[in-house]
Amino acid sequence: MQEGTLLDRTNIDYLPDVLGDGFKKSTLSLKDDYEGKVVATLIRRKSETTSSKAILYVHGFNDYFFQGQMAKRFNLIGYNFYALDLRKYGRSYGSHQKLNNVRSLSEYDEELNLAVQIIKSEMNNQVILMGHSTGGLIVANYAGNHLNSDLFHGIICNSPFFEFNLGYFKRKIGIPILSILGRYFPNRMISSRFSKLYGYSLHIDKYGEWNYSLAWKPFEKPKVNLGFIRAIHKAQNNIKNRLVIDVPIVVLHSNSSIYGKHWSEKFKAGDAVLNVDHIRTYSHKIKGAVTIYGIENGIHDLFLSREPVREKVYQEVFDWIDRNIKLSV
Template sequence: MEWSSDILGADFQSCTLETQEPGGSLRRATLVRYRPAGPATPLAGNGRNHERHDAGQGAVLFLHGWSDYFFNVELAQFWARQGYDFYALDMHNHGRNLEADSIGGYVADLADYDTEINSALRIIRAVGSGGSRESVALMGHSTGGLVAALWAQRHRGVVQYLILDSPWLEMHGSSIGRRAAQAMVAPLARLRPEMVLRLPERGFYYRSISVTAEGEWQLDERYRPPFAFPVRVGWLKAVLAGHGQVARGLGLDIPVLVFISGASANGMVWQESMRRSDAVLDVDVIGARAMTLGRSVTLERIDGGLHDVFLSAPDVRADAYARLARWIKGYMSDDLPQAVESGDE
């Protein structure tokens, strides 16, 4: 394994992870790490640095959403200020791994990501402090949030915290719509799993974040196309199956933090409200589904938040970061007071 300079600049390195498919062919994922060379810079919207804890608190692994890649330098800087090593994984058929013959974003089973996530975590553990304070948080956005939650259920005890940013935990509307969609795609997925569904293209979320449109973020269209990847029936079947698992309850026994926007803005034409709302998911449905994840779930609704709340306007994401810092202090810090035993005053 060799680390090399990453597309994000001098403070980032990346390495290629190769894993084998059941059929024998190789899948390629890319692990990115943040190694700052200079002093911390203030977070957007508040003009000050968050307090940095002692080094060696642990590490964070971030999973991007569908049709996406990791590019949020500010998120990496935030975690470094808290004393955590930051890593992000561009999963196979996404981002840094896309090639001319790639079937962008395609996977027939969300568990197919397990091998590359496991490989990334082994690397993170190997370069960590190795002491008793070492802990790992898994963080996921949108479809990456769904992948992260399902992975955590299958691999209990491997990570200590789960942080989800607008996770895609359910379809719009209700489970009734999901079951209807499952009935439609199941026979197609058996016969032609890579068949493309002809669905309307909506680039509103991209428009809300890209500096070339209404947003402030510099995106590389080679890694994150303005319109999402074509929806293939095998991939949709895998996502719907994941939604069904969440609906039945995951029973996670680690602390879970879920961020969602304060409002949704869906439709077939651009609306100004899409600048300060989730233009992808039904946030009320996601908020309800979040409660099925485990025994200790914190839900934060971010007024004015975009689909990725950490790409929202500066004042909005400053609020999100402040809430994340508060949760870290409450759940992830290693200097928490000891619990009072039963009967003690």
């Protein structure tokens, strides 16, 4: 990690965020890429008590940071809460860009490096990286590629995207072929197989309890480009090849996966996006201090599950932090 270089050339100015209620944001200017201008957005809500501990949250695919309740819960136990809207997502999306268009997950290293340096510069001596779904895959790979760092001290993975939720033939043959094609035709689009029913289980306009931007997190994301498939496939292979992580890591997932083509209440009681057996299997491949929890009746984003379930998630995470993460001084 090129510590001390990125931050030196960045001005950090926080402005009020769309979430209000103490949330602020700073736009991080990044290097131009194959689509032109690139930015990321760092969102912050500080604990009301003086603290030198922080969470850095990374969202998933077809997503952005909107989980204000989660931030406040971490604030209550004395953590300053930060979140990234990655390049080409949410607050960071530009009209000249394709949503979620990357060709390697290492492209996100630039905003992750910058974010953890900013967090440390703001007097946080203990930093835990937390990622949901694709964000979980991103932070796990980031940790594996930045061993012996003094900028983060633990990893929380919320239903990480460690494998495509497909049948055996498509996973073992179809995805590798698409990944190869993605090297040569990164902008070719294919079906994402992303179900709108998961979004229905979340949003207040349908069957859920959460209010968020459907422009930034639509119910359906019908297509993705082959470059994205290749980026995910390569990062997943790192997990399967026994990625080494040298800080404590906890992986949380639902106890069951949910399938169906029509809405039913079962979509509020299981993971409608990923196969939880895959998450469990590949979490065991990681070499390091790995803890794995299955959450009964949890949905894909466990922190958005129904209240009794998400209270269990918070308790498991907070207890794990108390047992495994020591304050760095």
